[in-house]
């Protein structure tokens with residue numbers, strides 16, 4: 267298994283708290299409760315002693331959280347950035363405006379090297395309205411993205427393949443075929459961990 271070393275380098279509740287860009291960043295985006303923080307814990311092999319806070323209630327992560335990763339084996343460091351989720355209906359208009367300011371400010375950030383976005387989508391539902399909005403917005407920013415489905419364990423085995431094909435043939439935009447994860451340190455998460463340094467290098471070379 268590939269082991270990454272990680273430290274949290276910044277928690278930003280507003281644009282003034284965003285850290286100066288230092289290393290390539292991979293932003294993890296998706297609806298509230300889709301499993302962004304859970305994926306970070308799985309990638310860091312911290313499924314029992316969490317580094318990213320997880321909750322069964324949507325709206326847990328309110329800040330941008332920067333985890334600096336040393337992938338080892340002489341490969342360059344990068345940051346995973348856990349974004350607050352969207353589509354959480356119980357938020358007040360003020361909170362939603364604050365979310366938009368924070369996330370917009372992050373993506374517009376001067377000189378940030380955001381390599382790509384991991385767009386998490388709940389495998390049970392496929393892309394919902396907020397996911398389509400995110401897709402269109404990332405298109406307008408010309409931002410590469412990788413789709414990763416979460417909660418694959420909640421779909422009966424026999425239904426998984428036709429559902430996957432239905433979502434993909436509906437036109438998901440992803441730099442490689444979407445992965446399907448289960449919130450644990452499973453084979454697809456291990457695959458993501460293995461290929462991520464290569465994707466950063468490839469996207470950087472093309473960009």
Ligand SMILES: Nc1nc2c(ncn2[C@@H]2O[C@H](COP(=O)(O)OP(=O)(O)OP(=O)(O)O)[C@@H](O)[C@H]2O)c(=O)[nH]1
Pocket residue numbers: 296297298299300301302303304305319320321322323324325326327328349350351352416417418419420447448449450
């Ligand atoms: N069964 C299953 N549960 C999952 C999976 N991913 C996340 N969960 C659960 O879903 C809930 C939400 O997970 P979080 O990681 O906190 O979700 P988030 O996207 O960070 O949510 P916000 O911070 O609110 O935006 C938690 O109860 C997790 O344990 C998965 O792949 N399978």
Ligand SMILES: [Mg+2]
Pocket residue numbers: 302303304319320326327348
């Ligand atoms: Mg979270």
